[in-house]
Amino acid sequence: MAYEVQGVVARSKGAPVSIETILVPDPGPGEAVVDVQACGVCHTDLHYREGGINDDFPFLLGHEAAGVVSAIGDGVTNVAVGDYVVLNWRAVCGQCRACRKGKPWYCFSTHNAAQKMTLADGTELSPALGIGAFVEKTLVHSGQCTKVDPAAPPTAAGLLGCGVMAGAGAAMNTGGVGRGDSVAVFGCGGVGDAAIAGSKLAGATTIIAVDIDDRKLEWARGFGATHTINSKDADPVPRIKEITGGFGVDVAIDAVGHPHVYEQTFRARDLAGTVVLVGVPNPAMKIELPLIDVFGHGGALKSSWYGDCLPSRDFPMLIDLYLQGRFPLDDFVSETIGLEDVEQAFEKMHRSEVLRSVVVF
Incomplete structure (x- = not known):
């Protein structure tokens, strides 16, 4: 049974984003559903809205996110329900030529969820960077979930998902x-x-x-x-x-x-x-x-590329340093906002008024 949630969608090039009802399917093999707790507003989301990435509209925006795994599909062993995770867009395959050379941070065949999230009318959505996290729940490949210490607040932890890690x-x-x-x-x-x-x-x-x-x-x-x-x-x-x-x-x-x-x-x-x-x-x-x-x-x-990071190695390390007071993740958060404020956050980004606006659920 699909989950019915609210999310931020870019329907066409350059048009203001809108809040839509999103249908999130139960996770299939290798997939996970994550209850998003916070998601940063990144320039990449704006590039998607402006058609600067590709023309696969409509897009479900958002990708710098942290949250809790609420469901997993068959064969998932790297995370369990209840795990606190940062989402990443480098779910390494372990089998491509880069992975076989022992350089998985260059993985050339990263994983995304096989199923599609859709609008209420069945229109398939393209999730930003294979994540789509300006939404209450999102469907990802389990390899896109990196477990970190839950002592780190999601407003800070989620920023490792893209810009800060890069x-x-x-x-x-x-x-x-x-x-x-x-x-x-x-x-x-x-x-x-x-x-x-x-x-x-x-x-x-x-x-x-x-x-x-x-x-x-x-x-x-x-x-x-x-x-x-x-x-x-x-x-x-x-x-x-x-x-x-x-x-x-x-x-x-x-x-x-x-x-x-x-x-x-x-x-x-x-x-x-x-x-x-x-x-x-x-x-x-x-x-x-x-x-x-x-x-x-x-x-x-x-x-x-993505700071040549390996999420399973780098995310927990940087979270630990943050909790020790040695890496200032909180200082990147200029403001916390709701889903309805994403369009305004893009405008503030244009005017260089913020480092990061962060959507909090």
Whole structure:
């Protein structure tokens, strides 16, 4: 028997979202139903609404979520009813070429629920990132559920489901930031600030935040930035070189995803330094760099997919650090809202007034 719940749906490109009745089926083999307790409003949800991901409307939005497993299907062994979980969009298969190489954080065949959630009239919904969590209950593959310590409130825990993990992982996993390193982070929204927090956690001693908004730069200081640069006023590269004794940083992170920013990131790193792209560019963007500069700098140019995280490893670890007071998840939460406030939260996001609005059920 299907569950009848309320959720936030984007019916067509660019149209305001609406609250709809959603039918959630009983879980089939390998699936789980999760009672969502909190879900962050992420830029990716806005990209779905704007048609920037694909055209598979209508979308059931929401994906940065935590909640409690309320039902499981046949064959599910990794979670049980009553488990407190963070939802993830990297349910690794264990069998693809990446998993067989021992690199499951690159899994090329991740799992989603086989069944579809629908509108009341039977119209099938496309869940954002295979999750769809702006809803009272959602259906996911059991591998998308990662058990964490229930002492962490869902408003904080759920943020690991996307933006915070992407940023922290870009620094710690992809960039390999270590003790004594210097780091520059371009773009100080939720992902960029998470990269700053991750760099601090990893032991970086110089963390340079770059943005065009002084308010965001002040937020960045709260997450661990030791220096800030407003790139609207001047080219940040010479200033970064000055701060680092003329050399550039060990790790430079582009949390914007724009060609001009990427070039600045590339030129801000030291010899043999690492560039990490974690901001998502649009498909039309291109970049041109002198090949001799790519060769001459050495090091590595990397892209970070979901912070190159392994949810089963990284989510519990970061929750434990949060509970120890060492990772500031609460500081990412600008406000808590209801389902009916999601459209307004998108507007606040456009105006850079919030790091994260979080829907609470």
